[in-house]
Amino acid sequence: MMKLIQLTCVLMGLFAHAQNTENLLKTHFNPTHLQGFETNIVYSRVTIFNREFGLHDSKIASIFKLQDRPFQVAYQQYGYEHFKESKYSISTVQNLNSKMNLGVNLNFHHLGITDSENLKALSFDIGYSYKSEKYEIRLFLENPLNSKYIENDLESRFIVSGEYYWNSNLFSGLQLEESIHTGFKASHQFGYSYKDYLSLSILQSIHPLEYGFRVAYKKERVQLYSQYQILTWTNSTGFALIYQLAND
């Protein structure tokens, strides 16, 4: 059922000015995104797929540093009244050298269906990133050892993505994704930021054909994101709130 989530997969950009905060909104969180966060952060996002049924995908998370290493703890939930799939995650990243990072997510999954037994599973994901001045390459291996509730019911996914920064305001991204449950997906994104407080992204998936846009506004420590997407099976609306705590 997690496969429904990935249909909301969007390519979100990496705005240098915004301390990578847009990456936090990704449906499939690559732990290497944690690299570079100097301040503690609390954030939450909600994507509504179907208001009538109450079908939504939401996440609340916190990023903090422990012994100079960034960590994230997160809770993510997908579903509606009679079906809820939850994931508790802890993520961290290791700097290999000035350009490369290796990260890991440890996940605890919980599946609750009305009139049915609750199911639990443990899984892990691996992320790798390489960053140069102009571009960034990322690999993400989700659940590579096929952890499961019963049999082949947890998603396994492989994502290769790259982002290129044309200048300090404009960037583009390309993502190739292979999923065990939904197959191949290719998507790209253009993002533009204006004076460190306003940004706009155009999102498009080539296969399957989906598109949308996202706007972000930043005011001091608070950032607000809003997004609308036309997916193959529904239209979705999403919001996110990111709050940066004081350094001390």
Added chain:
Amino acid sequence: MTRFFSILLLVNLSCIAQDFTRQWIYLETIDEQKLNADIVDVWEYYIQNPINLNDSTELYRIRELNLLSEKELNLITSHCQSQQLISIYQLQTLDIQIEALKRIKDFIYIPIKNKPITATNKASGYFGLQFQTPQRNGTLNREYIGSPIKSHLRYRTTLKKGWSLGLNWEKDLGEPLWYTDEGANNITLNLIYKGEGNMRKVLLGKYDISIGEGLLFGTSYRINNPYFLNYKPTSITKSTLSSKEYNYFEGAAAQWRIRNTNLNIFASHQNLNGKSSIDKSGLFRTKTELENRKTFEENLIGIQLERHHKQNTFSWAGIVYNSEFYETKNRFLQSFYASNNYYNITYSGEFVLQDLDDWATLQKLDISVSDNSLFSVQFRSRSDSLFNEYRSDYSSFSNGYESAVYYAFQHNFNKKWLFRLTFDHFKSNLIKTTEPHFPKGNKILSDLMWISEQRKFTLQYQYKNIENLNYINKFRLFYQEELSDRIRWNTKLNLIIEKANIYSSLQSNYYWKSLNEKNKVNFSFCLFNTESESIYWRAPYFYGSYNSRFLTGKGNTTSLSFQKKIDRSLKAGMQITQINYYDREVIGTGNEMIDSNSKIEFSVYLKWKN
């Protein structure tokens, strides 16, 4: 047996391990289809028997290495034909990238005057083991006669006066090293003589035959893909230490050269495997499988005459072939081959006859425009009763019984951009009981390649359509980047579109080497998603292991290898490969069944050379 291995190890402890990583990376980037286990055997052969650049008849064998572009080949060939070289380093004066020369450096030589070519003793050895877990049903139920470990030993050495010796001994998982009544399992012992006089070559043992364009015989390494625009036959017979258990000959071969004429004679006697048809699997692990081992005699005797004159080559071969598999026991096969160079136009063609009844032909014209463009037209036809067991010519139907017109175009826009486009229209010559009785089809292949020192990008498209069958579209994307002097990364995307279905796989390979290049770590991950069509997966190069698979279904595969140069003579490696399937509870059927949807394979090797 342990003692024998120990002696081999000790005897050769002062050697340098040969590493083909540079060559492998080049081929992987240029055309992944060229990579298979046999190409390493070709490289091994030419390490042991390097090509004399001052010998015009040997010179064109550089092509067989598949390590140079057409332009680089032409430059080297014409330079070497125009003058006698004193050193291979003179090639640096040509307009060829130094990296290209480094790739072929170990395979070429210039003889030092008054010094025999075999003055330096060369020896190399390889020992590899492979096993997997969980074990197969055949092992668990004790159906397999041998141990669940695959082992492979290879040894080559030069002897005195132009002779060299090779040994290859391999057993597959579940097979014994020695069959109680049938002797050693897949063992080869080769003796090779290479001379400078009239007698140029003598081979005893296992060898390959390649005649003309390969309409009758082409068992040596050769790429059967239509991008192979400009194939030119090189050696007629070549010793092989490959572990292949089919598609080779066993016996004796010799070559004489008198002025511009080569005379090759060869004879082979071997027992083929199989009952009603030839068993090409080479797997004899159970008593039932063993009943298929070496059941039918196959004999062959042949002669080939070849004359080179300036830019022209003519050859005739006559072969008597005899096999208990066929009702007609003796077949007389003839091959007529000619090639002619006229400025920028090259013609080559082969016509073959079987008992003066059945025939096949391949006629080809290549035209190069400046150094950057190449145009090729080809006509091929093969009648439906022609001998078919060892052919290597390119064909669209798997049996090769077809008539076809093929044309291809290749253009280098500049040093970085390359474009290739190929059309192939074919019609079957083998009648079908249902309509269409002689199905027609066509193929299109195109490549767009961009190569710089740091990045490589390839976009490939293939289309195949056969009458009354579904058409198939295939896309392949390859991107590679040198992240630093020590790290290389690439990713490959395969998309197959059949009817409305899309099958895909996404793979990334990661290569790391230490500063002193003594340690290498490779990592690969691939997620695949198919149903009826299989997707080709290749892990990073790991010496001695067939690191490629055709994957069908849904799942992922991970490979991690570590290779270390222990000292200047010894190299060792270990690899772990895991496959997880998501669409099945068990892998395989019968004795090969593994009672799990996941399996792990371990490989280790030790390699040495002086």
